[in-house]
Amino acid sequence: MLYSAKVMEHFANPHNVGEIPDANGVGEVGNQKCGDIMKIFLKINNGIIEDVKFQTFGCGAAIATSSMATDLIKGKPLEDALQLTNKAVVEALDGLPAVKLHCSVLAEQAVKAAVADYYRRQGIDPTPIVGNLEEDCHECSCEGTEDAHCSH
Amino acid sequence: MDRYVYLDNSATTKISDRVFQAMVPYLTEHYGNPSSIYAMGREAAQAIEDARKKVAGALNAQPNEIYFTGCGSESDNWAIKGAARRLARTQGKKHIVTSVFEHHAVLHTCQALERDGFEVTYVPVDKLGYINPADVEKAIRPDTAIVSIMYANNEIGTIQPIREIGAICKAKKVLFHTDAVQAVGNLPIDVKADNIDLLSLSGHKIHAPKGVGAMYIRRGIILDNFMDGGGQESGKRAGTENLASIVGLGVAIEEVYENLEEKVAKMTRLRNRLIEGLLKIPCTRLNGGTENRLCTNVNISFGGIEGEGLLLLLDLNGIAASSGSACTSGSLDPSHVLLSIGLEHGIAHGSLRLSLGSDTTDEDIDYTLETVPKVVERLRAMSPVWQEWGEDERAGKNL
Numbered sequence: 044m045l046y047s048a049k050v051m052e053h054f055a056n057p058h059n060v061g062e063i064p065d066a067n068g069v070g071e072v073g074n075q076k077c078g079d080i081m082k083i084f085l086k087i088n089n090g091i092i093e094d095v096k097f098q099t100f101g102c103g104a105a106i107a108t109s110s111m112a113t114d115l116i117k118g119k120p121l122e123d124a125l126q127l128t129n130k131a132v133v134e135a136l137d138g139l140p141a142v143k144l145h146c147s148v149l150a151e152q153a154v155k156a157a158v159a160d161y162y163r164r165q166g167i168d169p170t171p172i173v174g175n176l177e178e179d180c181h182e183c184s185c186e187g188t189e190d191a192h193c194s195h
Numbered sequence: 196m197d198r199y200v201y202l203d204n205s206a207t208t209k210i211s212d213r214v215f216q217a218m219v220p221y222l223t224e225h226y227g228n229p230s231s232i233y234a235m236g237r238e239a240a241q242a243i244e245d246a247r248k249k250v251a252g253a254l255n256a257q258p259n260e261i262y263f264t265g266c267g268s269e270s271d272n273w274a275i276k277g278a279a280r281r282l283a284r285t286q287g288k289k290h291i292v293t294s295v296f297e298h299h300a301v302l303h304t305c306q307a308l309e310r311d312g313f314e315v316t317y318v319p320v321d322k323l324g325y326i327n328p329a330d331v332e333k334a335i336r337p338d339t340a341i342v343s344i345m346y347a348n349n350e351i352g353t354i355q356p357i358r359e360i361g362a363i364c365k366a367k368k369v370l371f372h373t374d375a376v377q378a379v380g381n382l383p384i385d386v387k388a389d390n391i392d393l394l395s396l397s398g399h400k401i402h403a404p405k406g407v408g409a410m411y412i413r414r415g416i417i418l419d420n421f422m423d424g425g426g427q428e429s430g431k432r433a434g435t436e437n438l439a440s441i442v443g444l445g446v447a448i449e450e451v452y453e454n455l456e457e458k459v460a461k462m463t464r465l466r467n468r469l470i471e472g473l474l475k476i477p478c479t480r481l482n483g484g485t486e487n488r489l490c491t492n493v494n495i496s497f498g499g500i501e502g503e504g505l506l507l508l509l510d511l512n513g514i515a516a517s518s519g520s521a522c523t524s525g526s527l528d529p530s531h532v533l534l535s536i537g538l539e540h541g542i543a544h545g546s547l548r549l550s551l552g553s554d555t556t557d558e559d560i561d562y563t564l565e566t567v568p569k570v571v572e573r574l575r576a577m578s579p580v581w582q583e584w585g586e587d588e589r590a591g592k593n594l
Contacts, residue, residue: 054504055511060577075541075580078501078520078529082579098579102503102520106577 047137050107057110059117061096067164070156072176073149079105081153083113087161090121097153104143105150111135112150121161125173127154152176200514200559204400204491205349205377205550210443211402217446218404221439229436230427239438246445250409253448254394255385262410262428263441267376267397268300269421270410273432274372274393275304275343277418279313282340282370291315292334292342292369294326296350296535300395301343301374318344322537323484324353332363341370346378346394350519350532350548351483352492354382361390370416376400380451381459381489386411393418396448398440403447407440451553458553462490465551465560469493472564476571478591482533482546493549494519496538498594499581500545500574502529508570509547514563519546541580542594 046054068085079101086094095117097109112132116124129147133139139147156176159169201209221242227235229243244258251258264270275291282288293305295317305315316334320326326344335342342364347354357373364371372393375384380401386394391411398407412418412431424433470481470493478498497505502518509516519530520543528534529543538546549563575581581589 051507054507057577062582071579075539075544078540078544080579098577098582100499100578100580101501103507105501106504 045140046103046107047139049135049137050104050139053107053110053136054103057106059096059110059113060098062098063094063096066096068157068159068161070153070158070160072152072156073101075100078102079146079149081105081109081149083109083153083157085157085161087121092116092119092121092124101146101149102143104139104146107136108132108139108146108150109153112147112154116154121158124154124158127151198513198562200562202549202551202555202559202563203515203517204552204555205352205548206517207399207405208402208552209554210404211447211450213450214403214443214447218439218443221442226438229438230425239436242438242442243436246441249445249449250396251411253379253384253452254411255387256411257414259429260386260411260414262412262432263436263444264408264410264432265406265434265437266408267374267395267400268408270395270397270408271298271300271343271372271374272304273410273418273421274395274412275301275341276308277421278341278370278372278393278416279308281417281419283313286340288338288340289313290336290339292318292331292339292344294318294320294344296320296324296348296532297343297345298349298374298376301345302531305343313340320353320535324348324351324482324532324536325484325487326355326360328356328359328363331360332367335363335367335369339367339369341372341393343372343374346373346375346384347381347489348483348532349377350530351494351536352377352489352550353483354378354487354489357391358389364392365390377489380448381491383452383455386413392416398444398447401444401447401451403444404440407437407444409444459490462551462553462555465555465557466490466493468557468560469549469551469563470495472560473567476568478589478594480542480591480594482536482538491551493551494546495549496533496542496546496594497571497575498542498545498588498591499578499584500571501578502544502546504574505545505547505570508573509566512566512570514566517548517550519548520544539593 063084063086066084071082073080082098084096095113099109129151132147155173159173162169227239229240247258247261250261318330370392374395376397379396392413394411399405422433473495480496482494502520519533533543
């Protein structure tokens, strides 16, 4: 298993670890069965992500993608956060081993789940904005597939 | 890095100095092909026969019952496929008995044979990681070609009741193969007393190089060849011999069995220190029983965390280990061994295997016992699973 220096850097010293007690958007995806759970806390003010934290149960790639995904959306407008793709996370990390691409999908989904939660709390139906979220981790397994999600 | 602690001896071992020194002449001046007729070829052939004697001596076998192969996996493939295919053809026997927690070299070989129309019965293991010989006996049918049960499990170190299983197979006149890759060098093995017909072993687990293995085939047993070609290994395993590595394997097996009792006593003491120390961390469990367990093996699950993160953080702290987490298997499922002894997926993902060697020291154990708790705590602090658990769960109620 060969991780890039960037992945190792984010794994060894992850950014934005923890929780936000007064978060107004919280999303959790994955499950223990497949070994990855990501939980993202957002503090949103005037449509801007003022603060973001994460907790992750998972492998090195799961922790590194959580760290990178939270870095990429911190201080950004909500619309930008919704544009975050797993591909952008992978690129920012200088790549991920093929068997680990599902971790980046999980990071994208965790951000979307947290944003959806924020809209829900505002009384807004998130589905037209965020789309349907796949939460079955087998959906995001990329082994041997040519899933568009998973291409570098 | 100040300290490097290698606790992954079940994955591979360092080539010993004695093995290396013995190999060098066969990589340099004595490079002859053992099949050649001139002096240099004869020397090479003699070196192989000397190694064969050493391997035979370690197992209480005869030299002409030992065949060199490319690795432990090849030996497993040859034993099972060679016996199953031959007995299917000559006696119509198309059934195999093995266990659910064999090494993939055995499990995937059996699955390959299933695709060819063989039937396989996978006997279960109990919660401590032991096979009940009665289950093997029940699984044997009139059309059973071969029984394959590992000597000691590679992940949880449990030593199986091989002698009893061997006796059952002998009484039922069924071939008995054992994958002894993890057992050889860590406990005395006597193929005659254990009623073993076929035994696989690997060089690099016992301080010989990678790329060499051996198989014991009891005299009188004929298997289909796995590798066809030239007349090497009495025409049973073709391919020019891996001369230097075979020499290395001979020296290695002789060396690991020197002062075995002393080495086992030392490793058992260190292993027990490690187990006791790690179990002081809250919400942990030892996987596999303690009674018949390899002196080299520690396998612990830590609730609320995932194993690969644990391995990477240990690596950053200079400790080499392995895990039954899915992330190390390249699939989403954790170790089949840990699932077979009844662990929940989440707990199996959070497992750590530490495997000692004869050169492991008290200082290595001290350092490991200092480091692992810090690393576990760090991962738990960022784990949503751990953060959501209540006191009961954090006390290990669900393990």
